[in-house]
Amino acid sequence: MTDETDTIAAVATPLGEGGISIVRIAGPRSLEIADMIFQGRRVPSKMPAGTFAHGFARSIRDGSIIDEVVLLVYRAPHSYTRDDVVEMQGHGGAACTRRLLEEVLKAGARVARPGEFTLRAFLNGRIDLTQAEAVADLVKAQSEKAAAIAVEQIRGHLGQAANNLYERLACIAADIEAMLDFDEGELPLSVAKGVAESLHLIYQEVTQLAETWNIGRALRDGVRITIAGRPNAGKSTLMNRLLGRDRSIVTELPGTTRDTIEENIIVAGIQARLVDTAGLRTTDCKIEREGIRRAWEQIKCADIVLYVIDSSQGLHQEDVNSLNVIGSDRVLVVLSKIDIGRNVSESDLSKFRCFPCCLITGAGLQELRNHLANVLSLKASVETQFVVSQRHKVLLDEACSFIKKATDLLKTGEEQALVLCACDLRGALEKIGQITGRDVSKDVLDQIFSRFCVGK
Incomplete structure (x- = not known):
């Protein structure tokens, strides 16, 4: 300190x-x-x-x-x-x-x-503390939407929401403590039931607030888009087309890309991290195998996978195997080289959204761009005035656990459970209070403010 x-x-x-x-x-x-x-x-x-x-x-x-x-x-x-x-x-x-x-x-x-x-x-x-964190987020924001959500947090909307939950939970905790003063058998069961219902409402609100983390991650860190496929399918050409400049080396030789290449782009006001990867295939080359291993790592952590298939060569079994492993929920299939031939039809890949393209001329690429913009907008759609960070989510999840245990104890109707319930509510209050900095350790403060630049 x-x-x-x-x-x-x-x-x-x-x-x-x-x-x-x-x-x-x-x-x-x-x-x-x-x-x-x-x-x-x-x-x-x-x-x-x-x-x-x-x-x-x-x-x-x-x-x-x-x-x-x-x-x-x-x-x-x-x-x-x-x-x-x-x-x-x-x-x-x-x-x-x-x-x-x-x-x-x-x-x-x-x-x-x-x-x-x-x-x-x-x-x-x-x-x-939420406003302090938002200052760093605003300085580091790479997109308009990331900056906008940081400004809203600086204005105090997230802190107000956390304080509202804290104060309501504190009132319920005080009621629980007051119940402990009743002699055994004097406390009406309806009182405990009403408190349990109030706790359940707070539990739902805390859960909903924690769920905004997915939106917050997309806005602050960017959506991760991995380009994958077999060698020489057109992955690097697609990377260059989406960037609007030559970033990846493109040759006719399969296996030109051996390592991942990453660049930031802004799509629909949202930052995206575009990753070009090595071609997926069976090989005896030790260096290429390492590149393929890294490609699968990028595929696993991607929010969106652009899987490129050379439509002039037909559908290869390796493509089928890879797509089955990745799954259809986050894959967009790019059918490249349609100017040479169309030997892969969209009906062959009915579980996937397909985009026939000529990456040399750019034909069909605008439809892919438009769809990406729509997908990213949905991933980062902001219906509230605030979204939480990873630190906030961890604290909210822990608070939820305490609140759920307290609610379950109240539902038993056993008066001896009130002592344990009061302890759980104190734990929940501590976690929610740490969001705004009511009770936060030096180590946490050091970790938060180490993200800042000198002079801010």
Whole structure:
């Protein structure tokens, strides 16, 4: 855990050439440090909150000018971290930005750790843990929909849902604790039955919230699309066509692709990870066998498999065997080389959705693209204002387990079961509380904020 009494600093913009660069300072000495470095008509420590000044950043040692800057002042508690915060905006060059940060550190600040500004915002109560996580998700978002769902989470919708569940569950837990004060035989069975019904409703809501993880994974991590098939079927050509550029090597020699090749594409506003794989066949070549093993690994973890069949050669038994292993629920069959011949008909593969294509001219490819867009849109369809992450899902699943055990105990009608029921509800409350950070360990915080960039 960090020391909140420290004053921290970091470059808040990407390193390299750019229009501007920002050095951010937060903590009790931020205004004092700014006074030591800033040279202008206004003194930073005397500036009101939410104001800015033009001037120059200078060396503490000899007063030499480092850069022309605009200085912004945010006073506690009305800042990102709820500390006093100063930002110096200079020219976006690596050398002057590095020198400016060095002067800030010489003046008494220390380098901020990854995510430390957002960690302070959480520890100081400005945001909850779901909002803090959403900041990292927004920075890393590769698609419009991923960015949109991160913004909704920053606005607090997921945290509000978790808090609502927590508060309702806490009320039921308090009722259970109150029931323990009744003498044996005094508690009406109807009371326990009513509490069990209320618990079941919460159980359903927690389960539904946990199920949004599949959508969240698709939006945050991208949908994984693996291109598979026998050698020389046109897999690499399909990869290049979908990317719109030559990424995979294409030759007439079977077995050209020996390892997986991965690239990101955006389809219907959703990030997808496109993977080209080695051709599937029986071979004595040790290197090619390793490539085939890796291809099957990619097939197993794929959300969608584009299985390419050379329609000019007819349906090979190896294709039939591979498709039977993969199954039809996530496979789209691409019948390639239709310009040479059509010796495989869609009726031969009636269990699969087929797309006859000429990958050289692009004929038939738009229908495949349109279908992919529809499939990805369904996989990442967002009907709620929030989706959960892997961390949230684990906690929700554990909470569900506690709630179910508590409900089953209540249904027994045995008064001695109330003690065990109360313990289970405390366990459920702990898990749901950890979602927003009501009760979270240092190790969990370290793991969450290690995902952040320095300066955020």
